[in-house]
Amino acid sequence: MISLDQVSGLVLCRAGGHRLAFPAQQVAAIRPWSGGEADGADASTSVARCGHARLAFGLESGGSKVVLADSGHGVVVDALEVYQDALPLLPPPGLVLGGAGGALRGFVSVKEELFPVLRLAEFSRYLAALGEEAVR
């Protein structure tokens, strides 16, 4: 029997009807997002470091909250909630290994819904690259 890693503390997010999650220990702050910047952010949190999660699902950018890492990288989402219970981390299938710019760690099942668990800073960088491609 395969023993699964556990993940304790997640920020469960929604973006354009899709689900994603970040390990809570990677989240330094959660701030409102008002159309171009994180409200109350300091100078280290530049707009250029925030990517829109919706882009990863082929949708237009947008959102109302930004999840920020210590590095200042952030991901803009529509809605979120903090989930504190420990959950088994299901490994990603071989087909999506290295997905989302290498940010995908695996999946958790919460109330019978799967959430992809992503490394926050890596996913932010991946989204930033997607955003640059979109404006080219």
Added chain:
Amino acid sequence: MSTDAPQSHLVFACGQSWYAVPAERAAEVVSFPALTRVPGAPPHLLGVFAHRGEVIPVVDLAILTGGKPVPSKRAVLLRVARGSVALTASKVAGVSSVAGSFDPLGSSGIQLHLKGPARAGREEVAVIEPEGLFEFLTQGG
């Protein structure tokens, strides 16, 4: 041209096209729930679902081969050494013998991993080469 003796395959349709996979690679036919999209996934990768503690990716062959999406809640679950993948199926004909040629249907892309022309009963089928298909999908399709 390579022509092999009839082999046992699971035969299924995705839209108007019929496919066959070697029976030993077709683990089961599954009904899947609402899928979870994977961020950054290509359009043919419809999403994933949990099945007996494993996360299974679902691929729409119609999109992969350049066609329109085929709505379906059923899929043929393939298992290869490197993992599993479920291919959406609008009809499942069952296991039958497939005879004919097993040459690639094209020289690049997904066509390299579809072989034929072959027949299963009255249907013309494209025979899927599971390991090659999986490798192709792993590289982003």
